[in-house]
Amino acid sequence: MIPSDVRAGLQTRLQTITSLRVLDTVPDSVNIPTQGAVAVVGMLDLNFDFAMNRGSDQATCSILVIVGRMNEATAQDRLDGYLASSGASSIKAAIEADKTLGGAISTLRVTQATSGMITIANIDYISYRYEVTLIG
Amino acid sequence: MAIFMGNQVAVVVGTTNTISTFVQSVSLNRELDVVDITAMTDTVANAISGVERSNVTLELFNDFAASSVNALFENALGTKLNIKLIPVSGTVSATNPSYSMSCLISNWTPINGTIDGVATASVTYPVTAITKATS
Numbered sequence: 001m002i003p004s005d006v007r008a009g010l011q012t013r014l015q016t017i018t019s020l021r022v023l024d025t026v027p028d029s030v031n032i033p034t035q036g037a038v039a040v041v042g043m044l045d046l047n048f049d050f051a052m053n054r055g056s057d058q059a060t061c062s063i064l065v066i067v068g069r070m071n072e073a074t075a076q077d078r079l080d081g082y083l084a085s086s087g088a089s090s091i092k093a094a095i096e097a098d099k100t101l102g103g104a105i106s107t108l109r110v111t112q113a114t115s116g117m118i119t120i121a122n123i124d125y126i127s128y129r130y131e132v133t134l135i136g
Numbered sequence: 137m138a139i140f141m142g143n144q145v146a147v148v149v150g151t152t153n154t155i156s157t158f159v160q161s162v163s164l165n166r167e168l169d170v171v172d173i174t175a176m177t178d179t180v181a182n183a184i185s186g187v188e189r190s191n192v193t194l195e196l197f198n199d200f201a202a203s204s205v206n207a208l209f210e211n212a213l214g215t216k217l218n219i220k221l222i223p224v225s226g227t228v229s230a231t232n233p234s235y236s237m238s239c240l241i242s243n244w245t246p247i248n249g250t251i252d253g254v255a256t257a258s259v260t261y262p263v264t265a266i267t268k269a270t271s
Binding site: 049050051052053054055056107109111135 | 143144145146147156157158159160161162197225252254
């Protein structure tokens with residue numbers, strides 16, 4: 001498993017969702033697309049030696065989805081589409097549509113989405129943190 | 137020889153099918169029957185060794201690709217497969233001996249799924265004709 005390939009693969013999958021802007025890092029200031037959101041693919045936490053003889057490793061990766069300001073009325077509504085388990089805006093469905101990320105890993109699963117808040121440039125945003133488990 | 141990690145065991149099925157990368161754990165247990173020969177006049181129990189009843193246990197990640205894990209074991213169900221184990225993948229030597237054996241494929245689990253894990257198969261096979269080699 002090559003972390004840069006995994007991160008690139010996850011970004012590619014997320015970019016299949018229209019209106020979702022995908023970034024490498026949390027920006028100093030965020031410009032959320034109209035009726036959209038920003039996704040940041042985080043770093044990988046690795047557990048080595050998932051299989052014998054360096055066959056594969058296991059990793060988890062966090063994806064931060066920033067939807068809108070805390071006081072924005074439509075932010076929660078937009079979030080529903082991303083949180084859905086299926087549909088054109090579903091983050092889980094988009095990522096799991098290619099479980100090998102173009103051959104970079106053996107398989108993956110989006111395991112969790114946790115609500116939260118992130119402060120960027122002194123502005124509070126509604127966010128969700130997705131956890132992806134990867135094996136490869 | 138020193139202490140070594142157990143995460144590099146080579147598992148070879150047949151003569152060429154190395155499936156190590158699909159193995160989560162493997163153990164070869166060599167065990168002999170214990171035959172009691174305690175006599176009336178003995179003051180402590182006495183025993184001799186009987187026949188060997190060894191077995192090999194594998195925790196496998198399943199794969200349905202041609203010639204991969206599922207095909208190897210499911211196609212051999214009811215027959216014997218040769219399996220070779222090497223403690224540390226690489227050159228066999230006096231400090232890294234190989235164990236070759238004939239295993240009766242008495243069971244197989246093609247489907248074993250959970251909601252949060254990869255597909256695995258946990259199997260234990262009786263073993264005969266164990267040969268330990270150092271070269």
